[in-house]
Amino acid sequence: MLLHRYSFQREKIYQIVRESKEHPTAEMVFASLKPELPKLSLGTVYRNLHQMAQDGRLQELPGPTVRFDCNTKPHAHFTCEACGKVSDVEIPYDAGLDFLAGAGGCQVTSHALMFYGVCPQCAGKQEKKA
Amino acid sequence: MLLHRYSFQREKIYQIVRESKEHPTAEMVFASLKPELPKLSLGTVYRNLHQMAQDGRLQELPGPTVRFDCNTKPHAHFTCEACGKVSDVEIPYDAGLDFLAGAGGCQVTSHALMFYGVCPQCAGKQEKKA
């Protein structure tokens, strides 16, 4: 794994993450590709997503189940607690926070900022119920 | 589970989280109590931690493995990528962020802010190696 070779599967996996706007999980990527590539293995999906994250080609969003983002620039996210959807948040990544957090003597390299709440769609459904 | 009864195990579990400063995982709490309560079950630990989190008596820190914090006030955390330790970060919780994030129409109720890097102890060890 010192040098990478071209892999058809890897490019397909990357393409799915790129086209999807929902920050898909490995399982979601797998499901998207399965019809097209019936022999595709879930292990291959995990391996390639992880490799691309290490290479800085994708960003990994930490959480109970990991999600992937083709936007490698650090930025905040929002999780809808009703439907589970993860979306981008339009507030600037504040690198100054890392500096602040380093006051305690820690060497801070990055941070993850996740917002929680209810997305507009789910808020609408809840309204109807009440 | 509508009303809660007193439980010796639950209070012991709470005490461990309270006394520990390392934001322990369920497994860590279990290991701490096992010598004292040899019949304690891991399932009981999970059930009680989760219940207390729901009741607002504990805070759950999202991540690949969930950690628990007896400080229920929202605040930022730092994860050392070398040793895995999780510690508090002394920067104020910015409720204004939730407002900003809500600009897209989302009802934002909270956020989690996790910093990543190397803690002073691990930084020292790496220095020695080099």
Next chain:
DNA sequence: ATAATTGCAAAACGTTTGCAGTAAA
């Protein structure tokens, strides 16, 4: 007496890994 809580064990879940075969360089 009622029903919340327990211990135990099995299962569910997301993820990683070992391996023999395949394919890119």
Next chain:
DNA sequence: TTTACTGCAAACGTTTTGCAATTAT
């Protein structure tokens, strides 16, 4: 020819769950 990559399946670590027994109310 070399070795990265694949599919498959087994294993892993974390968490949840079903159940009968126990315990607080």
